[in-house]
Amino acid sequence: MDGSGRTGKTYQWKVIGAAQSKGKIILPMASSGITALLLPFGKTAHAIFKISLNLIEATYYSFSKHSELADLIRQTSLIIWDEAPMSHHWVIETVDRTLRDICD
Numbered sequence: 001m002d003g004s005g006r007t008g009k010t011y012q013w014k015v016i017g018a019a020q021s022k023g024k025i026i027l028p029m030a031s032s033g034i035t036a037l038l039l040p041f042g043k044t045a046h047a048i049f050k051i052s053l054n055l056i057e058a059t060y061y062s063f064s065k066h067s068e069l070a071d072l073i074r075q076t077s078l079i080i081w082d083e084a085p086m087s088h089h090w091v092i093e094t095v096d097r098t099l100r101d102i103c104d
Contacts (some may be wrong), residue, residue, distance in 0.1 A: 013039075024097065025075050031091075032081040039082060045091055049098050055090045061098040070102045 003009055017026065017040060029045045030036040036044050046053065050062045050069070063069050084092065 013080075016078065025072065026078045026079040026080065027073075027076050028080045028082070029083060031086040035083050039080075042082070045081060045087060045095060049095055051091060051094050055088065055094070057090055057093075059090060059094045060101075062096065065102055073099070073102055 017028075027048060028039040028042040029040055030039060030047050031045060036047075037043040045051065052059060052062065054064075065076055
């Protein structure tokens, strides 16, 4: 979602967040720690997906495919990634590989 100030982005976030009260799992994440602080229960993509800060092109996640975190990710209905374009493309590719591997 992109838009200048006062276009309803915060309202949209609240509407989407209301889905959590209906039993849906939503993972809010951001590219930076400062931005993550602005999201309710937000964390960075590095924290959620356990991505090393020392990235290489073929970085993979560092948790078991059969872990509680992997189960949480499989049960997730929506991932909201604030400021995703601010992330290095290797981070985005690592998350993509992680989701493809965990979710088959």
